[in-house]
Amino acid sequence: MEKxxxxxxxxxxxxxxxxxxxLALSMGCHAEVYSDLIELLDRPPQDGVIIASDVVIEDxxxxxxxxxxxxxxxxxxxxxxxxxxxxxxxHAVQAGALDFLTLPLTEGELRRMIAHYxxxxxQHAEARRRLIDARNRINELSRREREVLDWLSEGRSNKxxxxxxxxxxxxxxxxxxxxxEKLGANHAADAVRMRMDAALRDPVAxxxxxxxxxHTDVSSAPSPTATSG
Numbered sequence: 434m435e436k437x438x439x440x441x442x443x444x445x446x447x448x449x450x451x452x453x454x455x456l457a458l459s460m461g462c463h464a465e466v467y468s469d470l471i472e473l474l475d476r477p478p479q480d481g482v483i484i485a486s487d488v489v490i491e492d493x494x495x496x497x498x499x500x501x502x503x504x505x506x507x508x509x510x511x512x513x514x515x516x517x518x519x520x521x522x523x524h525a526v527q528a529g530a531l532d533f534l535t536l537p538l539t540e541g542e543l544r545r546m547i548a549h550y551x552x553x554x555x556q557h558a559e560a561r562r563r564l565i566d567a568r569n570r571i572n573e574l575s576r577r578e579r580e581v582l583d584w585l586s587e588g589r590s591n592k593x594x595x596x597x598x599x600x601x602x603x604x605x606x607x608x609x610x611x612x613x614e615k616l617g618a619n620h621a622a623d624a625v626r627m628r629m630d631a632a633l634r635d636p637v638a639x640x641x642x643x644x645x646x647x648h649t650d651v652s653s654a655p656s657p658t659a660t661s662g
Contacts, residue, residue, distance in 0.1 A: 437461060437463060438462050438481050438482060438547065438550060439462065439463040439465060439478065439480060439481030439482075440453070440457045440462050440464050440465070440481060440482055440484060441467065441473065441478050441481055441482065441484065441508075442454055442457070442464060442465065442484050443467045443470060443473050443485045443486070443489050444467075444468075444469060444470070444485055444487045444488055444489035444490075445487050445513070445536070447468075449486065449538075450466050450468075452537060453484060453513075453538050453543075454466050456540055456543050459540070460540070460543060460547065465478070469488070469489065470485075470489050470497075470500075474504050477504050477505055477506050478506065478508060479506075480508060482508060482510075482531065482546075483506075483508060483509070483510045483511065484511045484512075484513050485497065485510060485511070485513065486512070486513040486514055486536060487514065490512050490514070490525075493524075494512060494525045494529060495528040497510065498528065498561065498564075498565070499568075502565045507561060507562060509531035509550060509553075510529070510531060511531050511532045511546060512525045512530045512532075512533045512534070513534040513535070513536050513538065514533075514535070514536060515535070515536045515537070516535065517533055521533070529560075529561055531546075531550065531553065532546050532549050532550075563630040564630055564631060566630075567627045567628070567631035568631045570615065570616050570617065570627065571616070571627070571628065571631050573615050574612055574615055574616075578608050578609075578611055578612040578615070579612075580598060581594055581598075581605060581608045581609050582616075582624060582625075582628055583628075584597055584598075585609070585621060586625045586628050591606055
């Protein structure tokens, strides 16, 4: 038997929040309603799923997830908006959202989100933890160290990276050693895995499940661009 979940409804107007709350209750869920993000952060939830809409997601899903993490909130986040564009949905999932709902919310869409939550929430929360940790570590890298990491992730050797960046192989070795130390990586594979965690590539690959009919491969990333100096 699936556990009864709590849906934390944040943002939007009072009418929209009331509709979402009634739908959640009618489907056997518990609902908590917050007028804005500040109210949610004052009472950090430890379980369930957050549905955030309107001004709450204006600064981007990535920024919102980091703010939630700063307050010890790791539960899945679902974005919601009236008539979201395909680009908005893809970017939200890439940034770490579990799902993206269209407002006004319908019973069918909420039921789909709940099923998604039950199937993916544990793995999703762990991926979010890795995402935040990896991004924090990578943000400590210098520009050159980040470039070395990017090219290393492309499978390039020190000599090949040196050619791309127009620096000596010895300089690449120094940047690589500093990069590995900052990331706490013992092997090159650890550093590459951390970069993949920071990009949250696995959830991106699931975008087809979130956006029915989406056939574009959004998981592919452009190759890093070398800069001289």
